[in-house]
Amino acid sequence: MKKFEKLTSAIVPLNIENIDTDQIIPARFLKATTREGFGENLFCDWRYDENRNPKPDFVLNDKTYAGKILVAGKNFGCGSSREHAAWAIQDAGFDAVVSSFFADIFKGNALNNGLLPVQVSDDFLHQLFIEVAKNHENEVEIDLEKQTITILSTGQQETFEINPYKKSCLINGYDDIDFILNQKQLVEEFEQTK
Amino acid sequence: MSKTLVEKIWNAHVVKSEAGFPDILYIDTHFIHEVTSPQAFDGLRKRGLPVFRPKQTIATADHNVPTLNQHLPIKEELSRYQVDMLTKNCAEFGVELYGLGHPFQGIVHVIGPELGITQPGATIVCGDSHTSTHGAFGSIAFGIGTSQVEQVMATQCLLQQKPKTMKIEVNGETGIGVSAKDIILYIISQISAAGGTGYFIEYAGSAITSLSMEARMTICNMSIEMGARGGLIAPDETTFEYLKGKEFSPKGEEWDKAVAKWKTLYSDADAHFDKVLTFNAADIEPMITYGTNPGMGMGITQNVPATNKQAVPEQLSYQKALNYMGIADNSPLLGKPIDYVFIGSCTNSRMEDLREVANFVEGKHKADGVTVWIVPGSKQIEQQAIAEGLDKIFEAAGFQLREPGCSACLGMNEDKIPAGKYCVSTSNRNFEGRQGQNARTLLASPLTAAAAAVTGRVTDVRELLAEHV
Numbered sequence A: 001m002k003k004f005e006k007l008t009s010a011i012v013p014l015n016i017e018n019i020d021t022d023q024i025i026p027a028r029f030l031k032a033t034t035r036e037g038f039g040e041n042l043f044c045d046w047r048y049d050e051n052r053n054p055k056p057d058f059v060l061n062d063k064t065y066a067g068k069i070l071v072a073g074k075n076f077g078c079g080s081s082r083e084h085a086a087w088a089i090q091d092a093g094f095d096a097v098v099s100s101f102f103a104d105i106f107k108g109n110a111l112n113n114g115l116l117p118v119q120v121s122d123d124f125l126h127q128l129f130i131e132v133a134k135n136h137e138n139e140v141e142i143d144l145e146k147q148t149i150t151i152l153s154t155g156q157q158e159t160f161e162i163n164p165y166k167k168s169c170l171i172n173g174y175d176d177i178d179f180i181l182n183q184k185q186l187v188e189e190f191e192q193t194k
Numbered sequence B: 001m002s003k004t005l006v007e008k009i010w011n012a013h014v015v016k017s018e019a020g021f022p023d024i025l026y027i028d029t030h031f032i033h034e035v036t037s038p039q040a041f042d043g044l045r046k047r048g049l050p051v052f053r054p055k056q057t058i059a060t061a062d063h064n065v066p067t068l069n070q071h072l073p074i075k076e077e078l079s080r081y082q083v084d085m086l087t088k089n090c091a092e093f094g095v096e097l098y099g100l101g102h103p104f105q106g107i108v109h110v111i112g113p114e115l116g117i118t119q120p121g122a123t124i125v126c127g128d129s130h131t132s133t134h135g136a137f138g139s140i141a142f143g144i145g146t147s148q149v150e151q152v153m154a155t156q157c158l159l160q161q162k163p164k165t166m167k168i169e170v171n172g173e174t175g176i177g178v179s180a181k182d183i184i185l186y187i188i189s190q191i192s193a194a195g196g197t198g199y200f201i202e203y204a205g206s207a208i209t210s211l212s213m214e215a216r217m218t219i220c221n222m223s224i225e226m227g228a229r230g231g232l233i234a235p236d237e238t239t240f241e242y243l244k245g246k247e248f249s250p251k252g253e254e255w256d257k258a259v260a261k262w263k264t265l266y267s268d269a270d271a272h273f274d275k276v277l278t279f280n281a282a283d284i285e286p287m288i289t290y291g292t293n294p295g296m297g298m299g300i301t302q303n304v305p306a307t308n309k310q311a312v313p314e315q316l317s318y319q320k321a322l323n324y325m326g327i328a329d330n331s332p333l334l335g336k337p338i339d340y341v342f343i344g345s346c347t348n349s350r351m352e353d354l355r356e357v358a359n360f361v362e363g364k365h366k367a368d369g370v371t372v373w374i375v376p377g378s379k380q381i382e383q384q385a386i387a388e389g390l391d392k393i394f395e396a397a398g399f400q401l402r403e404p405g406c407s408a409c410l411g412m413n414e415d416k417i418p419a420g421k422y423c424v425s426t427s428n429r430n431f432e433g434r435q436g437q438n439a440r441t442l443l444a445s446p447l448t449a450a451a452a453a454v455t456g457r458v459t460d461v462r463e464l465l466a467e468h469v
């Protein structure tokens, strides 16, 4: 898994609430059998028209927005368990997603792939949208070690929560399977007691 | 100390619990399907690992499969490839597959229970969010992502934080024309599409315990639509009765032992829940959704809530949802013309659903211009429906009985609702594009869907039921 430490980047704002996994990556693109290539269909139905021409008013098609941090409205990633949603966001070049609330399964899937979900307060989220509206190039810094997110133009900062185990996984780039495999003996012993 | 049912089952499955780390949770049963498993099998190959306990993994093909002419090769190339890949992977890793053509094939959450694989007190996972369905038997069942599918295949365990617990009690009796689907749509409309996030929900109360197993599955199925990881109902005589004699249920002495154990599965009277909500069954009307998440639902006789009644930061998203639906706020939905009716999905595609619909439409006919698809949840249900002659009733009513699969619930196969069209659907999600690009979904119960099929409009089924008496 990819390591995550610190990230300084401009942000891509998507000020919509309850963005579900069917919006992130529609089901008709789930037929691939590898993890790669989902990025080009990220937010497909918002991003392209029927003839697959980019819709100019959608943020991913606006070249003035660039960055590795996706900032979205409350309850991001609700809906299906498809990990393809996390893969698509990553494949499109994002390393972190910021929202004021994440759906459970999405959050777990993101963490399992080294995509950092950063949950901030409603106020802070609002500030992020304001700052990026003022200047699309305004940068944000996410420091995983310190668990802080900072709007560099204003200095506003908030700390965010992350499970300590997941944090060490991200920083060291290892995953749950490595962790459990190291304790396989215990699993076998447990099976004997059932 | 007194414990909730979730805690009891959880504790019985903890392999290791260490401060600062998630628990290592043992998984009894793992269901897989063609969409979320290929990358996991690939991961095993890359790590050089086998499936650790192949007998505890069961596979089926459901999401991509056509619902007509299943005996022919799948036409759509990518779908065929994905289904073939599942067949290949299962053969290579020694996993039992109920694929196309197998008498047990069907939607993963329908076949587990009907085969008796889903049992009380078990931990059950699947790379699919509606795994919560299996909670109806009093099990901890939840959806996982593909990395976790790989994790379970590699270790038969998952790293999991113990969830918070919520109890939702529904007391009293529901009125005529109100089904389990209406109960759950009502609960979601009350607590919102995110109201259950972080929780495992135990459903209780007389309106729940009086439900059949199939109806309980409908309730637990939609737990995820309020953000909860899972939902469950304590097992009781209804549960045991349902499981008795099923293909993989314990038999003979084993059965007695199992039932004795299952009888210990309930929340202690004074067990602590992190949250408790209580509803009154008599308040529930037949429900329908008007928006683009399952929380946007209302009683069928009501008006779509006004935009200015929503919290200010939410008004933009609310308006966007209504625009997509082509529905005005403050207006009724009753009488709105519809184009499609889809009766199917792991929420409502079981025998009782089909019987209820057949019973209602017998002697009636669908309205002109409405397309009606009935997609049974499994091959066994399809066969049973034919054996009971329901196919004839459907045919006479102009309803098309198709072959089993997920179908228009998510439109991964050919069964898509065209852009702009309205579909009254018994499935579980009304997200933008869920049933096809720019398709508009109105979630409802099988009865409400059947009523819409007959009138061609959003209809209060109670009026048609009243005509009977």
Ligand code: SF4
Pocket (backbone or CB within 6 Å): B062, B063, B107, B108, B109, B128, B130, B345, B346, B347, B405, B406, B409, B410, B427, B428
């Ligand atoms: S029927 Fe729908 S919700 Fe159920 S498993 Fe299939 S796609 Fe998922």
